[in-house]
Amino acid sequence: MKWSELSIHTTNEAIEAVSNIMHEAGASGVVIEDSEDLTKEREDRFGEIYSLDPEDFPVDGVILKAYLPVNSFLGETVEAIKLAINNLVAFDINLGKNKVTISEVNEEEWATAWKKYYHPVKISKRFTIVPTWETYNPVSSDELIIELDPGMAFGTGTHPTTVMSLQALEKMVKPADRVIDIGTGSGVLAIGAALLSAKEVYALDLDEVAVRSATINVKLNKVQNVVTVEEGNLTDKVDQPGDVVVANILAEVIMSFTDDAFTIVKPGGVYITSGIISAKKNDVKTALEESGFIIEDVMMMEDWVTIISKKPE
């Protein structure tokens, strides 16, 4: 598959809003090259100091890079992204140079482009995410390590929506549960559920690249006896209900299948929804309640929301 790299020279202040626009437009793996990162005192993560190459960073401001599949919608998507970014001025966000460039990359370059930004990260009480190309020694005995090679799929594991999903799974999954992961991406949540001793995990994604990536990661984490990865969506694939169902997808997608989700959660079971931008929190809550779920907890991180709901007994 061919990918195009969309590169936007902007400011620190605009990072979050511009990344949101790129994610909402379907971009994968947004990379941030911040000129300040070069001069910042380096954090000592798990005893390892890592070095950065000045060539990778802009002289000033921030460069955000996102990857879009080359298809017949590419032109419109790029125009829509540019328009949405220009509209940020109305919210008094300084866009700096606001220079947009686009270039083509092949799959191999894409898959390795951002590896240099990605290090072990402790993301909850028990979970640490470790990229496959790093060695890491656990700090505590009950630590759960997810090894990940996100490849082309969304899910380095460190996006706030993924972090909160893993934290919610850590709270809700009980040994012997059946877990369903809708939109598995790199497989990170399915692997997390298996490490939390779920009896079986069913992971699915519409995107064949995600299915490939999740299958590799499941094997890498040696949970292939517990996790099944398949291509498809919940309406055509899931026939057995789960004790815990998790969906880290966009708000609009979540709202489009709350009724279907209700049928695949066992009575008394849990539905974790993430990927919800805070402005859509109430819309998603209402959709969940209208389908019969009871809201148990609402988690927030940066501009993102994760909702834990339950199906009545």
Ligand SMILES: C[S@@+](CC[C@H](N)C(=O)[O-])C[C@H]1O[C@@H](n2cnc3c(N)ncnc32)[C@H](O)[C@@H]1O
């Ligand atoms: C934001 S990513 C989440 C990846 C991973 N679960 C995580 O938490 O990091 C959402 C994933 O959902 C998939 N997806 C979107 N709509 C879907 C649907 N209706 N059914 C199944 N997968 C879907 C996308 O292909 C993408 O891989």
